[in-house]
Amino acid sequence: MKSAKIIGALVLLISQIAGCSNGGPGASGGIIPFSPFSAAPALSVNDMTSVPIVNGGNTAGKIYIHNNGNSTVSSIRVGLQNATQTSKLVHMLSLMGINLNSSIADKNGFRLTNPDNCAVIKAGASCFIDFVTPSLAAGQRNSAVISVDYTNSKQQSQHYQSIVNYAYVDSASLTGVNFYGGSVSAVGETGNVKYVTAYLLGGGTPGTIYNNVNLQISNVGAVGLANGFVNGNQVAAGQVIPVEFLVKLNGNKPTVATVTPSYGETTQTIKATQLLKSASLQGHSLQDGLGDSLLINLTPAQAQANLVFSNLPVLSLESGTTATVTVVNNGNADVAAGTFTVTDTDGGTHVAISNNCSGVIPAYAASSCTVGFSVNDATITGSDVVTYKISGSTVGSDTLYYKRNNAFPALTLAPAPSAIAMAKSAVVESTVTYTITNTGIVPLTGISLSSNISSSSMVTTFNNITGTCGITSLATAFNLNSGASCTVIGKYQAGGSSGVGYAYLQANVTYNSTAYKYSSLPVRYTITAAPNLIFTTPAAGVTPDITTDANGFESNSYTFTIQNTGSESAILTSYSLVPSGAQADVVPAIDASNSTCLQTGTVAPGASCNVAVKYGPIVATESSNESGTLLMTFNYHGGVPDTAYVESTAMTYHLVGNDSYVGVEFSGLNTESGTGTSAGAAFVTTGKASTNQGVTLTYTNYSQNYDMTNFNVNTNNLPRGLQASGSGTCPTGSSTATLAKSSSCTIILTVNKADYQTVGGSTTFGGLIPFPQASWWVNTNSGTPQGGFYLSGALKNAASATGFYLSYTQAQLTSTLSTNNGQFVSTNLTMAVTNATGYATFNSTVAGVSSYLESAPVAISGGCTANLSGVTCPVWNGTSATSGVVSYIMPTYFVSGSATNIPLVFGTSSSVYVYLNPAYMFINYTQS
CATH class of the missing domain: 2.60.40 (Immunoglobulin-like)
Incomplete structure (x- = not known):
């Protein structure tokens, strides 16, 4: 009966799947109905940078899903757009408890290996889905669309979509440890906590190991490491590491935080089992290099769209002439109908664009839309720079490459990093490496380059050219064989204006008397011209707490540190502790005498100041436990134009009532x-x-x-x-x-x-x-x-x-023997006192030896008296010390080889206390 039920279920599922359009649960045209919500949903998927496909091989990664709600979410379904029919059948069977293999793959070979891993997520918790990318040829890119479906606490169906971009990377063309993919964004209301994922990549030749890798965060008050990496680890060439970051949206203005990998000395050719280890590398303090940075764009806003675009693939025109880009809005505001537009440099000559995103693009990634591209001539090769805009403002850019694999030229130009940030008119430049690959089947000669910058007032030039292409000027021609790559490295210099724009290189080449022009993928630049106060203490994700007992005398404190990471001075208007919710009878207060921030002072770019907060003393009559939350809030202005800003972070405090102390x-x-x-x-x-x-x-x-x-x-x-x-x-x-x-x-x-x-x-x-x-x-x-x-x-x-x-x-009496151990006629005992200043007169004493010796000891010096009953020496007279010396005469009647131990026990003659060093000793005598 059980097998019959399974067969029946299979037939029913096959018939259901056959009737669906392409896509798993939640995909466009899928079987799960949903509608967008105006409020933030419980579940969210990390926005992430592009995944590097190292040397074309499969790459593993992680998709993090967070439950931001206050209740457990169950029956979560994770799917893929354009999932294969077999994958959809296997996944639906696994949801019924028939576990053949729960992994899901799309038509390009992108696979979720454990999509059922996040079926239940508790409130405030997270989990991750593992994925494996398909292999790619040199110069190729692609993407996958993830869908998450569930029922919220109001029994409403909700849907969330996320894009995973991936692209070919030649690790040997890179050096050091770098973040791949350039930048990632976090959008939400002030005070929200978001999470993003970026991919760390080890460059260089196989076998290279980078020691003591550390991730240096420019704004530790807003960004912190969450998962995936521990500072001090090793990273191997070709190794890809997904790193999750916690992002706290402080303040009321967009800012950029950078995360820069630093690494120490390198080693070569170690065993595969040692490629990543948390060895004790604390001694390797020398930092030999800095890698490409990750830029995290932080946008605290009540209502702000944030569009994410899938990669434009490289079109091989023999296989097809169309490409599709998926668009998702994971911000907290809808994109109004008719405001999203797409432009390109081709202007319709060879590429036609179909904008299917002309309607509302809902917030919180509730659905997706697509933009189609079609090449009208399958015999040509070229590229087209595409720009995405909302109400005329650029929000993204990409390059469509198309080629025909016969005797036509084909070049791709890939920048790393793909996003840079600089302060306006800054002396510091940003280095970008362009990897130029001949993806065609013919060698190309006489390749020249030109630089394109969307605003020369923001970025003035791309110069200081070096790299493996062998040129020091963009106008200098070079050659490139089929399938070969080389690099052009240059520096972008910030201008006197602020804003956001794009820069790219174009390659010019003539083949068979026909001129061709190829554009690189874009480099997004952010030029800042404003103050930007951030909290460096506490760090992101940390809420400080002060606890004080109500005992009338105890007080405790905490010190906040604020830093100006902007390019202009921050002019303080005021700072204060702002109540948030119910408060205790006694609350913490700012300790001005121990604070370096002035209420109306100026914080220069790069400078910091401190604010001390003190709690207590609290009168002992406070007998109940109370607590509260305060916001350390800075109001300031500055920049061009002069703009007002607010930066705040929370702290908690606890009053411990004096009920028993x-x-x-x-x-x-x-x-x-x-x-x-x-x-x-x-x-x-x-x-x-x-x-x-x-x-x-x-x-x-x-x-x-x-x-x-x-x-x-x-x-x-x-x-x-x-x-x-x-x-x-x-x-x-x-x-x-x-x-x-x-x-x-x-x-x-x-x-x-x-x-x-x-x-x-x-x-x-x-x-x-x-x-x-x-x-x-x-x-x-x-x-x-x-x-x-x-x-x-x-x-x-x-x-x-x-x-x-x-x-x-205490005073010290030190006793020593002149001779001991062996045969001797006599030995002298010396007793000396030290550190006795302030002591009254006292004598040293030695117990009698009549039970051990037949001859009485003989006083030698120091005024000692000696007999078989004991020894007394006046070693301290109240003002000075005198050493006492006494001689002990050994027995003469012992036969040869006989030995004896004669104990000497020391003391003092008064009630004072003296360290006896030693308290006793033995004369060790042996007859020879």
């Missing part, structure tokens, strides 16, 4: 000097004093509401040499007590001087000595438990200190 204060106990507040001002204690010395800690219950029951201070983790005295009033060990609100108790910590006599001459007890932790229960006045068990974290005092500093020093 312990504070600690400290003071010295019989200490010599010091305040205990730093290592340089530690409490000083010494061994010369016989009294207890140390610190008194006062624990206070700062709660205004509750007593602390079962209160206990844990003194079990004190450093060696420090001990809790029994004279304190706080309970320790297994004891507990109630610490009433606003009341205090004490812990007395003293130096264990007797213990430290065998340890060393001095100690700082490891530096900062943290206040011992306390624990308690909180009850209401009626005795009902309130809040449960509390264990303090790092306790603080009124100055926010979490501990104290204490030092201990």
Whole structure:
């Protein structure tokens, strides 16, 4: 029965698929109905740069899908426009649970390998679909259209389309690590977070490895790494890496952020299994090169269209004379009917254009439309520069190449990068490399080039020509064999005007007495002439938070850093913390004394300034936890024309109510000097004093509401040499007590001087000595438990200190033997005292040796007295030290080979504390 059901389902599906137009779910003419929505949909697909097809082989990539809504989206269907009939059948069967192979391919061979991977996406989450491109011949380009269909939380069918462009790349013609595809855009309302994908490509010959690759982001307040790459990795020649970026649309104006790959030294010919590794390359700090940058165009706007176009393929006229471009609007405003137009340089001589996008082009990529191109003469070869416009303003450009594979010339010119950004009248130039390929079947001689720039006031020239074509001037002719490529490298110089435009090269060649002209793909340039304040702290995607306890003395702060990345000075009008939503009783405030930004100051291009925000002290009567959100907002103007701007970023804050809080204060106990507040001002204690010395800690219950029951201070983790005295009033060990609100108790910590006599001459007890932790229960006045068990974290005092500093020093008695180990008649013991200033008079002592020797020791010097019962030497008279020397006479009755160990145990004759170095030793005697 099960097999019969499957066969029936197959028949039904085949009949359904046969009746559909080309396309999977959501494709033009597909089986899923939808209508555009005026509000942003829950799901979005990353806009991405073109995918490089390295040396023509298949390339793997990723399509990221984000759920920007507040609920889980299920039953998501991902498809391809122009999917093959077999792919559509297999995919529909997989949705029914019949998993033959869920991958989908279009008619060009572009394949989604796991389209069912994103069937369910939780709110705020994302997932990705893997794809593999088809192989391409040199000079070829193509594209695929992705569709995403689902039902939203209002049970409405929604549809989203995305374009994946891909093109042939000869990796050997490139050097270093580069972003391929030039630029990508993010459009949305101010404060929105978007995601984009770009493709990182390793150039050079096979086996080349670029070490310590890092992605340098010009605007870290707006752009951050999200997925796909970790700074410090290696990248191999020919390796393609999809990198996802988080983009935060701050401010109220369009800006451009650059992401530039930098790389260190290169290595050659390593094993394939080592092509990408996260090896520990932190030592490779030398940056040998910078690659082509990615430009991310950020457009914060309430209503702004953003058109994305599929590649114009290179037409082989033997196979067909038509090409189609798909147009998708992933902005947040519709393109009005009749405002989208297409122009070209051919002017209708050889290429006819059919604009099928004359109606409304809906926002949020809700549908797509197409522009058709038809070459009316299948015997010619050439190119046509195409320009896309909305209401007369250029929004995109491309080049249509068409050729016939017989004895006709055919050239393609591909720029890298395909987008550049410069400040007007800047000294810095932008380098662009054009790869020129002879895609025809005949060699070409006498090729010359010319530069075309849409506005010479924005970009003045393309000069400083170098490259493998062997020319230093565009007018210098060169030759190129069939199938061969070479590069022309030059620099574009910014002019005195700002704006956006396009530049391209044209190749001129004569073949069989006929002149031909070929145009490159365009380079989009952005020339800026405005201030552009961005937050470098915090970085993109980071919302800072300040949390402060309401205890009457604690305060915390955060510092914002703003930088002017524009080409004109930013003139500050004001800056402030703007409330966003409900606020606490006490809110953070700007700390002007620690801020370098002036309220009406000027921030020069490239300069930065800081604004410090402080939270606290907060009075201890604030007993409830509260929080809020503030916007750090800068108002400024500048540029030509003088324009007003706003830049802001959010911060959160939390007020921790004083329902149960312990504070600690400290003071010295019989200490010599010091305040205990730093290592340089530690409490000083010494061994010369016989009294207890140390610190008194006062624990206070700062709660205004509750007593602390079962209160206990844990003194079990004190450093060696420090001990809790029994004279304190706080309970320790297994004891507990109630610490009433606003009341205090004490812990007395003293130096264990007797213990430290065998340890060393001095100690700082490891530096900062943290206040011992306390624990308690909180009850209401009626005795009902309130809040449960509390264990303090790092306790603080009124100055926010979490501990104290204490030092201990003592005199040192050093004892040495003149001779030891072996046979000798006698050996001299010398006892010397150091570091005894301030000590009262004391003697050194040695225990008696009557149980070990028959001859009494003999005093040699230093005023010592010696006999078998012991030795006493007056080593310190209160002002100066005297070394005592005593001779020990060895026994004479031992037989040959006998050995003995005679212990000497040292001490002092008074109640002072001295480091005994050593506390004891052995005379090691052997009869020979």
